[in-house]
Amino acid sequence: MTNLLEIRDLHKRYGDVEVLKGVDCAMAQGDVISIIGSSGSGKTTMLRCINMLEDFEGGTIRIDGEEIGYDTAGGRRRRKKEKEIARQRAMTGMAFQQFNLFPHMTAAHNVMLGLVKVKGMGRDEARGLAEKWLDRVGLAERRDRYPGQLSGGQQQRVAIARAIAMNPKLMLFDEVTSALDPELVNEVLQVIKDLAADGMSMLLVTHEMRFAYEVSTRVIFMNQGRIGEEGNPREMFVKPQTERLAEFLMNSTFN
Amino acid sequence: MTNLLEIRDLHKRYGDVEVLKGVDCAMAQGDVISIIGSSGSGKTTMLRCINMLEDFEGGTIRIDGEEIGYDTAGGRRRRKKEKEIARQRAMTGMAFQQFNLFPHMTAAHNVMLGLVKVKGMGRDEARGLAEKWLDRVGLAERRDRYPGQLSGGQQQRVAIARAIAMNPKLMLFDEVTSALDPELVNEVLQVIKDLAADGMSMLLVTHEMRFAYEVSTRVIFMNQGRIGEEGNPREMFVKPQTERLAEFLMNSTFN
Amino acid sequence: MDIAAFLHVLWLARMPILKGVGVTISISALAIVVGTLVGVGVGLVLTYGKGPLRWLVRGYTDFIRGTPVLVLVLASYYVLGTVGVDLGPFEAGVFALAVFCSSHVGEIVRGALQSIPRGQTEAAKAIGLTFPQTFAYVLGPQALRQMLPAWVNTAAEMVKASTLLSIIGVGELLLRTQELISRTFMSLEFYLFAGLLYFVINYGIERFGRYIERKTSVPS
Amino acid sequence: MGYTLNFSAVWRSFDLLLQGLALSLGLAVMGIAIGCVIGLVTAFGLLSKNALLRRPAQLYVTIIRNTPILVLILFAYFALPQMGVRLGKIESFVATLAVYSGAYLAEIFRGGLLAVPRGLKEAGLAIGLRQSQIRNTIVIPLMLRNVLPSLSSTLISLFKDTSLAAAIAVPELTFEARKINVESFRVIETWIITSLLYVATCTVLAALLRRLEKRMSIPR
Amino acid sequence: QENKSKLDEVLARGHLIMGTGSTNAPWHFKSIDDKLQGFDIDMGRIVAKALFNDPGKIEFVIQSSDARIPNITTNKVDLTCQFMTVTGERAQQVAFTIPYYREGVGLMLKADGKYADYAALKAAGSGVTISVLQNVYAESMVHAALPEAKVDQYDSVDLIYQALESGRADAVATDQSSLSWYMQQNPDRYKDAGYGWNPQSYACGVKRGDQDWLNFVDTALHEAMTGVEFDSYAKSFKTWFGKDLEPPQIGFPVEYK
Ligand SMILES: Nc1ncnc2c1ncn2[C@@H]1O[C@H](COP(=O)(O)OP(=O)(O)OP(=O)(O)O)[C@@H](O)[C@H]1O
Ligand SMILES: Nc1ncnc2c1ncn2[C@@H]1O[C@H](COP(=O)(O)OP(=O)(O)OP(=O)(O)O)[C@@H](O)[C@H]1O
Numbered sequence A, B: 001m002t003n004l005l006e007i008r009d010l011h012k013r014y015g016d017v018e019v020l021k022g023v024d025c026a027m028a029q030g031d032v033i034s035i036i037g038s039s040g041s042g043k044t045t046m047l048r049c050i051n052m053l054e055d056f057e058g059g060t061i062r063i064d065g066e067e068i069g070y071d072t073a074g075g076r077r078r079r080k081k082e083k084e085i086a087r088q089r090a091m092t093g094m095a096f097q098q099f100n101l102f103p104h105m106t107a108a109h110n111v112m113l114g115l116v117k118v119k120g121m122g123r124d125e126a127r128g129l130a131e132k133w134l135d136r137v138g139l140a141e142r143r144d145r146y147p148g149q150l151s152g153g154q155q156q157r158v159a160i161a162r163a164i165a166m167n168p169k170l171m172l173f174d175e176v177t178s179a180l181d182p183e184l185v186n187e188v189l190q191v192i193k194d195l196a197a198d199g200m201s202m203l204l205v206t207h208e209m210r211f212a213y214e215v216s217t218r219v220i221f222m223n224q225g226r227i228g229e230e231g232n233p234r235e236m237f238v239k240p241q242t243e244r245l246a247e248f249l250m251n252s253t254f255n
Numbered sequence C: 001m002d003i004a005a006f007l008h009v010l011w012l013a014r015m016p017i018l019k020g021v022g023v024t025i026s027i028s029a030l031a032i033v034v035g036t037l038v039g040v041g042v043g044l045v046l047t048y049g050k051g052p053l054r055w056l057v058r059g060y061t062d063f064i065r066g067t068p069v070l071v072l073v074l075a076s077y078y079v080l081g082t083v084g085v086d087l088g089p090f091e092a093g094v095f096a097l098a099v100f101c102s103s104h105v106g107e108i109v110r111g112a113l114q115s116i117p118r119g120q121t122e123a124a125k126a127i128g129l130t131f132p133q134t135f136a137y138v139l140g141p142q143a144l145r146q147m148l149p150a151w152v153n154t155a156a157e158m159v160k161a162s163t164l165l166s167i168i169g170v171g172e173l174l175l176r177t178q179e180l181i182s183r184t185f186m187s188l189e190f191y192l193f194a195g196l197l198y199f200v201i202n203y204g205i206e207r208f209g210r211y212i213e214r215k216t217s218v219p220s
Numbered sequence D: 001m002g003y004t005l006n007f008s009a010v011w012r013s014f015d016l017l018l019q020g021l022a023l024s025l026g027l028a029v030m031g032i033a034i035g036c037v038i039g040l041v042t043a044f045g046l047l048s049k050n051a052l053l054r055r056p057a058q059l060y061v062t063i064i065r066n067t068p069i070l071v072l073i074l075f076a077y078f079a080l081p082q083m084g085v086r087l088g089k090i091e092s093f094v095a096t097l098a099v100y101s102g103a104y105l106a107e108i109f110r111g112g113l114l115a116v117p118r119g120l121k122e123a124g125l126a127i128g129l130r131q132s133q134i135r136n137t138i139v140i141p142l143m144l145r146n147v148l149p150s151l152s153s154t155l156i157s158l159f160k161d162t163s164l165a166a167a168i169a170v171p172e173l174t175f176e177a178r179k180i181n182v183e184s185f186r187v188i189e190t191w192i193i194t195s196l197l198y199v200a201t202c203t204v205l206a207a208l209l210r211r212l213e214k215r216m217s218i219p220r
Numbered sequence E: 001q002e003n004k005s006k007l008d009e010v011l012a013r014g015h016l017i018m019g020t021g022s023t024n025a026p027w028h029f030k031s032i033d034d035k036l037q038g039f040d041i042d043m044g045r046i047v048a049k050a051l052f053n054d055p056g057k058i059e060f061v062i063q064s065s066d067a068r069i070p071n072i073t074t075n076k077v078d079l080t081c082q083f084m085t086v087t088g089e090r091a092q093q094v095a096f097t098i099p100y101y102r103e104g105v106g107l108m109l110k111a112d113g114k115y116a117d118y119a120a121l122k123a124a125g126s127g128v129t130i131s132v133l134q135n136v137y138a139e140s141m142v143h144a145a146l147p148e149a150k151v152d153q154y155d156s157v158d159l160i161y162q163a164l165e166s167g168r169a170d171a172v173a174t175d176q177s178s179l180s181w182y183m184q185q186n187p188d189r190y191k192d193a194g195y196g197w198n199p200q201s202y203a204c205g206v207k208r209g210d211q212d213w214l215n216f217v218d219t220a221l222h223e224a225m226t227g228v229e230f231d232s233y234a235k236s237f238k239t240w241f242g243k244d245l246e247p248p249q250i251g252f253p254v255e256y257k
């Protein structure tokens, strides 16, 4: 069986600074992987490469065996056509820290846009699906509100519904709760837990250690552009193997 | 001995909505009081009234026996002159969730502004004092940086130094850590702890229950515009008297 | 001033004035429509264009914006003729104003597009939209709202600039007014009256802009 | 077409053009400087909660911005003396330009003021600053930084508007250019040189503003 | 095709295209029913009549003073008749026809104004302001009559009158023909200062290098002033300048006296 996601020797630089210095990672269907690590360690960058929001200079990323973003044939590496990349992006769903809902569309229209324009679904069918997913994240009554009329937690749930409705093979979450007030965090985390229970494959960057501990099948600790440690959350949180992880965990548990 | 702060029957409304419905509170010199409570319960509003950032419709607030914001003589209540209110505001220092540093001034100038313009201090003396306080909050080397060149935690520490340098009788903190990344929270909390150890009187709104527990001499639980419960942190967190507080504490300890 | 005498003369002159208003409105409307269409292209190149093309368009907008409109008008009437494009005064004038309008609209479009948070493009990419789709459904509509007030200003600017076409003999409102003055010698009265008409046209545009703004505003 | 350019008539009177340009600059600097003050006061008026301050400010901005400046110039120069206000032609034009630019700048300043976060004013209050101190040390400096990028467009337009002073016999650049035209009839040549002078001045102006923007920019 | 004269082109086209203005009475301005009229207009009609035997076969292109010469040189018009003063410099750019009017500058005062006549103005020295149409030599032109007066130059005729009306100027100095027309339209409000100077000739202009066409227009104008079309010319002169002309003398041609 091929892995759902396979990253080999991923390298990424911004100008002179190498931000990812060779990341290898594999993930099976149904895995829920939390990525932790201190600020600037490259967590966000890794997600953005998987979704081709950033070009990268070296290594390969494969989803379901298909190479993302580049064709490597006969030693030469060429960026795929923009249209092809757009299609590949739709294989993954992404939720951002700042929600990034489209402010000029209602919640339902936010969810429908990709369905209609990318999947070519009819408007009625798309509407049905959008409503189904908004119900699932507990926003049945807010379908026709605009983002500006929703609280942060509600906006984030719409953003998740928008990504999920595209039926991605893999969901990427980048610190989806850190722009939220503490009391709103729970509603979003609950939605993610439910998705995990449904068997959705997920890769999530988070600062909520407790949540990472409870929900993930595996945890990756990023350190200075590399994977510092990786394993089962029970073992990692209780018995960190590296000093750097031990230190990081100590700092993160104050609250 | 008169209380440092005395609030009697404070009422405040925004349009039709009564946000503070009669708050009474007293605080002695050297007290460190944490205010907790769910979103919208009126915590911020209470601090803003004490600092006269909001007018209020009923009740009195006294600091060191002096009535804040209004003169109540012969049953008639009149807002004090703007200049008088400005003087009274300088009796309290305030630190905000969003830091609110002046972006066009260096850290040192941010601290000096009030000293020069309000206290009428000479520039050299003000500079000396500003440097002393920036050193105290661990920013000796960043004096001449602009806010945009500082991390969130550093900015918040400058904001605290700016307030403290004015030598206020009472410091007000409104969720000073909730706009910060988890790793930066600690630097700010440490500064507040040090101030508490020095005997500074403080009133702080916080969502960090652990911190409230560790640092405060008293805790106030606000609930729907009133003080729901009040007491010693050890007792309140372990044996909440009201069901509403018990519920609130349960929700707040997820992370 | 003798109000009654003026009103009498005004009544006699109603047809030329109405014609002038008509010409002013058609010049402005044409210039605004053409200028806006071209300007959107200019704005797109300024925002997303690369290399020499962008460089060229940057030069175009800077040069046009620095040149007095009067000079643009004279140039398109006379200089274009020498390179074989012989336009009548009306066409030449509209051309000049449209060029002027396009450089302003280009800057407005650029400003509006640049003020949309990057996250919007990324979110659109993340659900698999191609760039043209992203522009059509996400960036364009938001930019439109953003640029509306500045665009209304430019439209009013065009109406005022249309007065310069009188130099090459286009019978718009100002030239009509001057013709009336040369017969009646009531200069102040007619200039003020023309000012009033221009005010009404521009105020109409302003109200219209407000109306569209309200119509398209997003609840929050 | 066979039209050959001949610049000799223009060069012969080039010193006239330079004198005109100097006067244009002088008019612009004086008019816009006063306009800035008017604009600033009006901007605060526009944002005032007090309708007695806000309404007149709105009325002023609406009327002035929708009226062609030529009408305002003629009105100030010819009609005001009949109402007892008599200014010299330069003073009259400078006053008109000040009133006109004031209305435009007021709108720009208003936008810049709105973009100053409320929290900063509160932070100023919290350390005991008075309203006027907050306005002078925090709000206005930040507002100026906010508006600088969009200001260059407006300043360039206003500078070009000095060309209308020709209508009331103020010998600025356009006036001198027209004089040369009437004499030599070398219209195309004269306008080419004149517009180059305008473009050059505007370019220098834009560059200066960009420099200022850079100098005032807040390090981050 | 090669070197065909404008004359052939106009004849083939079937109507004449003449450049002129629309804002200067009595030379070229609009009637109440919005038709162009004036002395310049009548000159154009005389040329049209010579071409087609129909004064109506003419199309007017309205242009500002600035546009007079460029519109000729860029072929926008066949001919321009727009109170154009003949000067050597201008003659290097366009070909002038024979003059059709001889103009002089006059001074106009307010009837109830401070100054009675030319002598009073001159006596006031630098205390008077004169409004004139914009011109490079406007200043020296005024100073020829009033050596110390201040000179304000405006870019349109209505504004020089407006300057006098609103007290911005003490007198207007401009073409005597325009002044007399203005005083005729506004009886009793103004008066002539009684001094004239600075003679100049008005002629039509055509493009240089087409002698055929220039000859034709010259002939048409010449015969209007001295020959078969004299009646049209005299009638127009009477309408716009209010004076009757002596008919040309029979016999020896006046040109060779
Ligand atoms: N567009 C960019 N240009 C230059 N450097 C960048 C850019 N984006 C990120 N970086 C740098 O790359 C490094 C990794 O960034 P990344 O956002 O992946 O970190 P992160 O682990 O997600 O951190 P955080 O927890 O703060 O979100 C950081 O040092 C950052 O400064
Ligand atoms: N300017 C305002 N106008 C109208 N209503 C307001 C305004 N500011 C606050 N409120 C309302 O007053 C109530 C109390 O607000 P306050 O900010 O004091 O709550 P809080 O306890 O500080 O909440 P949080 O924990 O979210 O900061 C809320 O319901 C809020 O919506």
Ligand SMILES: [Mg+2]
Pocket: A043, A044, A045, A175
């Ligand atoms: Mg990140």
Ligand SMILES: [Mg+2]
Pocket: B043, B044, B045, B175
């Ligand atoms: Mg609050």
